[in-house]
Amino acid sequence: MEIRKILNNNVVVSQNGSKQEIVVMGRGLAFQKKVGDEIDHSKIEKTFVLETHGISEKLAKLLRDTSEKYLDISAKILDYAQSQLPYKLDEYLYVALTDHLSFAITRHKQAIHLKNPLLWEIRKYYKQEFQIAQKALEIIEKETGIALGEDEAASIALHLVNSQLSGENMATAVQITEMVNTILNIVKYHFKMELDESSVNYERFLTHLRFFAIRFVRKEKLEETVDQFFFEQIKLKYPEAYICTEKVATYLKNQFNWSLTKDEEIYLTVHIHRVTNRHKLK
Structure with a gap:
């Protein structure tokens, strides 16, 4: 296994037997070495595969000013996160999380503690990602003291959530969280009730809203597939839920100039009915 690119004295890029680009880490791995030299296997401490073109260049730029120990910590966190999450993490997280950890720990050493304004929403709406982020704090403490x-933890969780958006910026994840939060509040205020957050229907509704918001930020519109008769039947069957959907539609139109399709209105109406009706029955 030979060196294809040197990121710093302790981190190089190579290629595995499957011709995949890999990052190889180890103390002094590239010391007095050059591209084309063989890697000393006894010095290898960690490797991870990069499938996305261009990530190694971004890592190289980052590691000019950032210690590779943060890359090592990020890799450990992402290994754990990937074992827990049902979706594939974007490889750009190696760059984004390494940069974030370096900045967060530097701020901590300078006694600068920033509040995350979305802590409550992230902890509530992205429970799995937040639990993983809490584990990440344990890994960070073990590695750095x-x-x-x-x-x-909320910021790390947002990075994981944002990974579903294939490397789009953090502002996107924030916008999605705020949109989901506002729609849930519209539902709660309309029906004058607190939703049962432990219920399966609530989790389904939350999942629907997340993907609904992701489609918006990606500008992905659903094609109209429903006929007018079925649409009218849904409105008649779930009148209160449909009125609530209209309020959501007004919010999206006023705030984002986004007009819902009939399909989207039907999906929202059915989910709103389920999450509120089961609560009332209970």
């Missing part, structure tokens, strides 16, 4: 707070 620094205990970061829940605000940082």
Whole structure:
């Protein structure tokens, strides 16, 4: 296995037997080495595969100013996260999370503690990602001796959520979270009730809203597939839920200039009916 690119003295890029680009880490791995030299296998401490073109170049730029120990910590966190999550993580997280950890720990050492304004929403709406982020704090403390707070867990969780958007920026994840939060509040205020967050219907509704919001930020519109008769039947069958859907539609139109299709209105109406009707029956 030969060196194809040197990121710093301890990190190089090589290629595995499947011709995949891999990042290889180890103390002094590239010391007095050059591209084309064989890698000393006894010095290898960690490797991970990069399937996305261009990530190694971004890592190289980042590691000019950032210690590779943060890349190592990020890799451990992402290994754990990938074992827990049902979706594939975007490889850009190696760059984004390494950069974030370096900045967060530097701020902590300078006694600068920033509050995450979305902590409550992230903890509530992205429970699995937040639990993984709390585990990430344990990994960080074990590796650095620094205990970061829940605000940082929320930021790490947002990175994981954002990974579903294939490398789009963090502002996108924030926008999705705020949109989901507002729609849930519209439902709660309309029906004058608290939703049962432990119910399966609530989780289904939440999942629907997340993908609904992701489609919006990606500008993905559903094609109209439903006929007018079925649409009218849904309105008649679930009148209160449909009125609530109209309020959501007004919010989306006023705030984002996004007009819902009839299909989207039907999906929202049915989910709103389920999540509120089961609660009332209970």
